[in-house]
Amino acid sequence: MRALDLVFLKKFSILIAFLVAVGVGLALFAHYLNGKKVYPADPGAVRSTLDRIAPEGAVYAGTTGAAQQAAAAAAEQAAATANVPFGGSTDGATIFNDGPCTACHTGGVGGAPKLDAAGIGARVAAQGLDELIKKAIAGFTGTTGTMPARGGNAALTDAQMKAAVEYMVAQSK
Numbered sequence: 001m002r003a004l005d006l007v008f009l010k011k012f013s014i015l016i017a018f019l020v021a022v023g024v025g026l027a028l029f030a031h032y033l034n035g036k037k038v039y040p041a042d043p044g045a046v047r048s049t050l051d052r053i054a055p056e057g058a059v060y061a062g063t064t065g066a067a068q069q070a071a072a073a074a075a076e077q078a079a080a081t082a083n084v085p086f087g088g089s090t091d092g093a094t095i096f097n098d099g100p101c102t103a104c105h106t107g108g109v110g111g112a113p114k115l116d117a118a119g120i121g122a123r124v125a126a127q128g129l130d131e132l133i134k135k136a137i138a139g140f141t142g143t144t145g146t147m148p149a150r151g152g153n154a155a156l157t158d159a160q161m162k163a164a165v166e167y168m169v170a171q172s173k
């Protein structure tokens, strides 16, 4: 009787251990499957996040402070112009000689057309001034090399580029 009990206990423990192993296996598998699933964001949570990070409501304060606001806007505008090279000057000679252009165009570096009749002079004759300005602003790769957009100084304005190209053309007779 007692020997039989022992045999039963042994088999039963093995069965229990096996079932526990299966249970743990299933739990791990379920965990793995759950990790693969992408749950959509809760729309309520998204809305409350947006609410939290939204700017504070705009307050209309009448004309109080309007003068300061105008002054601040003007100061901002002035600061923006100050960032334009040469203080926004449209003197072609300054932009060409003090800007990036001379580095390539004076010596003909990298296939840049020089300021002479065979260089820029021939180009303006073939394409016209407007086309030269357009291409100098946008940059292009031609048959002799690569002209970087705005000569590599993105802060130069269209008017400054126009002035620089006009200067180049005037020097290329």
Ligand code: HEC
Binding pocket: 096, 099, 100, 101, 102, 103, 104, 105, 109, 110, 111, 112, 113, 123, 127, 131, 132, 133, 135, 136, 140, 141, 142, 143, 144, 145, 146, 147, 148, 150, 151, 152, 156, 161, 164, 165, 168
């Ligand atoms: C890194 C050298 C480099 C710099 C800096 C540079 N260029 Fe050029 N540029 C070139 C090269 C190279 C070409 C010719 C490309 C070709 O035709 O293959 C060219 C061509 C041109 C042309 C002729 C465009 C045409 O249609 O044939 C103009 C105009 C010009 N550059 C203006 C300027 C101006 C203005 C500046 C300064 C703001 C400037 N470049 C700065 C390299 C340069």
